[in-house]
Amino acid sequence: MTGAALDARVVVERAAFRLDAALHAEPGEVVAVMGPSGAGKSTLLGVLAGLVDLGEGYVRLGERELDRAPRPRLRTTPSQRGIVLLGQEPRLFPHLTAHENIAFGRRVHGATKPVAAAEADEWLWRVGLAGMGARRPSQLSGGQQQRVALARALATSPSALLLDEPLTSLDAETAADVRALLHDQLTATRTTAIVATHDAVDAVSLATSLVVLEEGRVTQSGPVRDVLATPATRFAAAVAGLNRVVGSVHSGRWTQGPLALDAGDAASDRLDGSEVAAVFQPSSVEVAGVPGETWTAALRLAPEPRRGEWLARVTRLEQTPAGVRVRTAEPEIAVDMPAGRAAELGLAPGMPVRLRLAASAVQLVAVPGPRS
Structure with a gap:
């Protein structure tokens, strides 16, 4: 048939x-x-x-x-x-x-x-x-x-x-x-x-x-x-097991709040001045501890972040087959790591952390305009 x-x-x-x-x-x-x-x-x-x-x-x-x-x-x-x-x-x-x-x-x-x-x-x-x-x-x-x-x-x-x-x-x-x-x-x-x-x-x-x-x-x-x-929405990204953060590209630099990445010449030429989604795997993000146990203390004591680094607050931790998924805010992303590493850092909701993401691990995707 x-x-x-x-x-x-x-x-x-x-x-x-x-x-x-x-x-x-x-x-x-x-x-x-x-x-x-x-x-x-x-x-x-x-x-x-x-x-x-x-x-x-x-x-x-x-x-x-x-x-x-x-x-x-x-x-x-x-x-x-x-x-x-x-x-x-x-x-x-x-x-x-x-x-x-x-x-x-x-x-x-x-x-x-x-x-x-x-x-x-x-x-x-x-x-x-x-x-x-x-x-x-x-x-x-x-x-x-x-x-x-x-x-x-x-x-x-x-x-x-x-x-x-x-x-x-x-x-x-x-x-x-x-x-x-x-x-x-x-x-x-x-x-x-x-x-x-x-x-x-x-x-x-x-x-x-x-x-x-x-x-x-x-x-x-x-x-x-x-x-x-290349998920076009946060839901599609979640289904694909990817992070999707919408920012913008200006003069070869992609930014969203405290996060900034080198966009590269090709991406800069094609997407400059437009809304762009950074798509990357949760396993591509590194987590490090910061001085101070509160958000205010972290902002005051932590050194100035370099390109591809930013301070974030842990919102929750989830069990995964391979370890722990750490959810953070501003921007909202997921980070996958072994359970032992999460325990070593003493991660808990509300805790400030420093996140690192290499530009080479990111795919920049143009955000489609609103549908009529």
């Missing part, structure tokens, strides 16, 4: 929220949609699935126009769209076995009972549940239920598959297994898919394109690697 191209411009108006987003996926392409909670991801997928009314715009799937608004209005019912939505909950029929759940989807789409049964057996094998078809959902783990739900969805040969954070309710190890299964099956079936997620691992491992949705608007889109390498 091969999915159809999906093209949409979606506008939904609510009391305190407006979604206005464009989305495009080539046949067989997987597009990830990322955004903070409340950005409109689920609403967008709901419109594509036919569960949420379109206020303005259109939804096209292959050669078919499924929705159009406001006039002349067109709306295709969810069952006639050729689109399947799979969410966080598998929503399996509790009274049916895993095999019967999968076969049900094929029967609804016109397959005979023997054909549906044979294809359900095939899909149980494809999702790693061979021999478990007689079990009901209550006898399956969360990950196994999600595998059955995926098999039921793909068995119907949808023109497009919508995945609304399907791994959120799973533990890390199970989510990794189901993610690998998703990748294998979406690749094998060449199903067009839209994956709404909070997790950059989902975008990297499943998708070729990434759409960043914030406050109902698309703030960045493009190939996954490009969006994560």
Whole structure:
């Protein structure tokens, strides 16, 4: 099977929220949609699935126009769209076995009972549940239920598959297994898919394109690697695991508050006089102690910082798999370091520190102008 191209411009108006987003996926392409909670991801997928009314715009799937608004209005019912939505909950029929759940989807789409049964057996094998078809959902783990739900969805040969954070309710190890299964099956079936997620691992491992949705608007889109390498917003930078600090370039020097860096000739020529974001890894920043235990004492006793150095105040410390992430203010950045180094410095919220950042570790990215 091969999915159809999906093209949409979606506008939904609510009391305190407006979604206005464009989305495009080539046949067989997987597009990830990322955004903070409340950005409109689920609403967008709901419109594509036919569960949420379109206020303005259109939804096209292959050669078919499924929705159009406001006039002349067109709306295709969810069952006639050729689109399947799979969410966080598998929503399996509790009274049916895993095999019967999968076969049900094929029967609804016109397959005979023997054909549906044979294809359900095939899909149980494809999702790693061979021999478990007689079990009901209550006898399956969360990950196994999600595998059955995926098999039921793909068995119907949808023109497009919508995945609304399907791994959120799973533990890390199970989510990794189901993610690998998703990748294998979406690749094998060449199903067009839209994956709404909070997790950059989902975008990297499943998708070729990434759409960043914030406050109902698309703030960045493009190939996954490009969006994560040059994030256009603080949210996108956080997803990519990068710091993004907006400053300005003047005469070969980038500045933001107390932080100043050499911009370099090329950057200076291209970006001089404009807002520019400095993008860098948390591990690129060095932390050193300063004289004085209070902010006032540090300002009075610390020597004048050199280019690429500045004084900052620790706001909080977070545990990471590799050690400690130190959050600082003015400007707000994250610094990664081994836990032993954080203990050696005696870091704690409110403590002043000296930060160092080499210009060679920074990528300067022009800040896009406001959207009309």
